[in-house]
Amino acid sequence: MKISALPIITPDQSSGMVPSFEQALALHHALPLKAQSISTLQVNVGKVCNQTCHHCHVDAGPQRTESMSKATMDQILDVLDRTPQIMTVDITGGAPEMNPHFEYLVEQCRVRNRKVIDRCNLTVFYVKGKAHLPQFLADHRVDIVASLPCYEADNVEQQRGKGVFDRSMTALQNLNALGYGIDGTGLILDLVYNPLGPVLPPPQVELEQDFKEELGQRYGIQFNRLYTITNMPISRFWDELRETGQLEHYYTLLLNNFNPLAVEGLMCRSLLSVGWDGRLYDCDFNQMLDLPVQPESQAWIDRFNLTELKHRRIAVGPHCLGCTAGSGSSCGGALT
Ligand code: SF4
Numbered sequence: 509m510k511i512s513a514l515p516i517i518t519p520d521q522s523s524g525m526v527p528s529f530e531q532a533l534a535l536h537h538a539l540p541l542k543a544q545s546i547s548t549l550q551v552n553v554g555k556v557c558n559q560t561c562h563h564c565h566v567d568a569g570p571q572r573t574e575s576m577s578k579a580t581m582d583q584i585l586d587v588l589d590r591t592p593q594i595m596t597v598d599i600t601g602g603a604p605e606m607n608p609h610f611e612y613l614v615e616q617c618r619v620r621n622r623k624v625i626d627r628c629n630l631t632v633f634y635v636k637g638k639a640h641l642p643q644f645l646a647d648h649r650v651d652i653v654a655s656l657p658c659y660e661a662d663n664v665e666q667q668r669g670k671g672v673f674d675r676s677m678t679a680l681q682n683l684n685a686l687g688y689g690i691d692g693t694g695l696i697l698d699l700v701y702n703p704l705g706p707v708l709p710p711p712q713v714e715l716e717q718d719f720k721e722e723l724g725q726r727y728g729i730q731f732n733r734l735y736t737i738t739n740m741p742i743s744r745f746w747d748e749l750r751e752t753g754q755l756e757h758y759y760t761l762l763l764n765n766f767n768p769l770a771v772e773g774l775m776c777r778s779l780l781s782v783g784w785d786g787r788l789y790d791c792d793f794n795q796m797l798d799l800p801v802q803p804e805s806q807a808w809i810d811r812f813n814l815t816e817l818k819h820r821r822i823a824v825g826p827h828c829l830g831c832t833a834g835s836g837s838s839c840g841g842a843l844t
């Protein structure tokens with residue numbers, strides 16, 4: 509059974525079984541969970557990826573075919589033109605650079621003076637026809653958020669595949685040579701850490717210091733910030749938890765570490781997620797669970813209506829416990 513078949517409560521289904529996330533919110537008077545603004549569009553341009561990581565919540569890989577069309581990107585650009593409140597476009601995937609229109613989207617967002625984030629797996633620069641991308645990203649002053657679950661080769665390759673570590677180190681060194689991650693250049697290079705298994709991430713500040721020391725001393729690599737992200741119990745990681753009999757344990761861990769202070773900063777309260785086909789979601793995780801924004805009649809980019817969406821009620825489920833456990837978790841790292 510996939511988690512999408514679990515009793516997830518959407519705003520239209522407020523009776524029956526109550527998942528623990530809602531109980532926890534109710535205990536802290538945080539129900540219903542509502543958006544406060546839309547300052548970021550997180551655009552998932554497709555599920556194609558050159559890697560097949562064990563924990564991937566997108567279930568991405570080389571065999572996937574879902575990819576955002578240029579027409580859908582134009583609808584996003586139209587929304588940007590009439591919505592100055594949206595200051596950041598956060599491009600994700602899959603490996604977003606695998607979308608044939610990736611560079612068009614970046615260029616057009618930058619022309620519109622929006623901050624652009626590329627969620628990069630680093631090894632995509634070694635895919636045929638992609639070697640120019642580091643320079644392209646630097647030229648357009650795109651922030652790079654790169655995945656790196658450890659500074660030890662074995663741990664990285666256990667999660668992300670053989671050969672990934674060495675290529676990641678070389679890619680980071682090349683980005684440094686372009687000015688990424690170097691003080692004073694304004695070219696931002698952030699790293700993302702997620703645990704190898706069903707545990708919570710360690711404290712972000714201390715781990716960032718460890719990464720800076722280890723990557724600096726061993727490989728001469730510099731970066732700006734390290735973000736810790738909790739593994740969400742969905743998709744491949746959910747399958748792995750279930751197959752190894754650890755699913756219940758993991759939910760209990762997340763619930764027992766529910767942190768009410770994380771609720772205020774939940775990314776779904778200031779972000780709107782766009783799927784590869786133009787459908788709208790409260791976040792990338794809801795997107796993977798096929799849980800669109802409510803009301804569903806508004807859940808398409810070509811029907812974007814800021815007034816309707818900016819204070820929308822957020823569709824939540826048991827997976828949301830991953831965002832409120834411990835220090836909290838979001839695409840921008842810890843929340844508290
Ligand atoms: S690089 Fe990212 S998108 Fe690609 S398989 Fe790994 S986690 Fe998924």
Ligand code: SF4
Nearest residue numbers: 776790791793828831
């Ligand atoms: S998974 Fe996290 S970001 Fe998404 S709706 Fe739930 S709490 Fe919000």
